[in-house]
Amino acid sequence: MKKLWIAVMAFLSLAVVAGCGTGEKSAEAPQGLQPLTIGLMPDTDSVPFLIAQEKGFFAEEGLQVNLQPFRSAMDRDSALQSGNLDGAVSDMLAVAFSRSGGFDVKVTSRTDGSYKLIAGASSGIGDVKELAGQDVAVSRNTIIEYVTDQILTHAQMDSESIHKVIIPQIPTRLEMLQNGKLAAATLPEPMASIAVHNGCRFLTGSDELGINPGVILFTGKAADHKHQEIQAMYRAYNRAVDYLNQTPQDEYIDLVIEKGGFPPAAKEALKLPVYHKAELPKESDVTDCIRWLKEKGLINETYSYKDLVCDLL
Known part of the structure; x- marks a missing residue:
């Protein structure tokens, strides 16, 4: 009977750490940790x-982390869903698309990313309203298009007010903007x-709107077993x-540019945010993204905050 009781208690202990957000938060690193593979984008969230x-x-x-760089959200999400990544620097839209497609992912924290609408140097545009009928580059059905539409709404314009040019790869989008295309x-x-450092003009962005849909996510499998x-x-x-x-930027900027795949121009232009320690996203940043996706007919389900966010901190 004593052996049976010990076995039951051992099983219950394992069950406690297996579920999302129910595990005891260890103060010290356990031994024998499995590796994690995490996808990064060429942005400040990855720093x-x-x-x-x-x-x-x-x-x-005591943890081995393999960092995999990606140039587009599409490539990152394909790697995630094919099982090549445990987690990724991502956004709420990618989370909703994955869940809608039957692939389980969990948001484990927010990020400090910033997304900005920048006018070309030779465009003569100094205000969002002046973009009506103009070519504006975005990546379709991503955080970039979401932020763009939120900016248009704030300026009392609709999504069709501009001509959206779909350019998924971020470096290509920057190059075409700087080349006046x-x-x-x-x-x-x-x-x-x-872009601003090279003569383009900042119009507005996610910080000014008070929105922050950037997240770190993990697959449901990783959340359960890692x-x-x-x-x-x-x-x-x-x-x-x-x-x-706490450290002057010039002490690490060369490392960030090399490892992050940033252009050399970032050394002079880059202004990093004040980073926050890992914390869960605001509920409004989750629900607003879901509402936008439903309004555009991109998903059918209405996901709640608890459906998508998992406390593993």
Whole structure:
């Protein structure tokens, strides 16, 4: 009977750490952690991961993290759904699309990314309303188009007021804007700052609208079976945030440009945000994205905050 009781207690202990957000938060890194593979985009949301890797913060947690760079959200999401990634720097739209397509992903924290609408240097445009009928580059059905539509709504314009030019790859979008082939483009950082540094004009962006749909996500499988690994990752991530906020930028900017795949111009142009330690997204940032997707007929389901967000911090 005593052996049976011990077995039951062992099973219950395992069950506690298996579920989303129900595991005990360990203070110390456990031994024998499984590797994590995480997809990154060429934006400032990825910088804490680069720092945590290069400064050895992941290794000090006993965790191996493989960072995989992507140039477009489509390529990142394909890798995620094909099982090549455990998690990714992503956004609420990608989360909703994955869930709608039957692929389970969980949001585990928000990010500090910024998305900006930038007018071309030779466009003569100085206000959002002047973009009516003009070519504006976005990536279709992504956070970029979402932010663009929110900007138009704020300016009392509709989504059809502009001619959306679909350019999925971020570096290509920046290049075409700088070459005068577009009136404007919506870009993440650091590409937005590079464009402004090279003569383009900032119009407005997600910070000005008070929206932040950027997230870090993990597959449902990783959330269920790599609970301790994700917690160790976030401990290292938070150390990287402290480092970034307390260290002069010139001490690490070369590393960030090299490892992040940023253009050399980012060295002078890049202005990093004040990073926040890992925390869950605001409920409004989740529900507003879901509402936009439903209004555009891109998803049929109405997902709640609890459907998509998982507390593994």
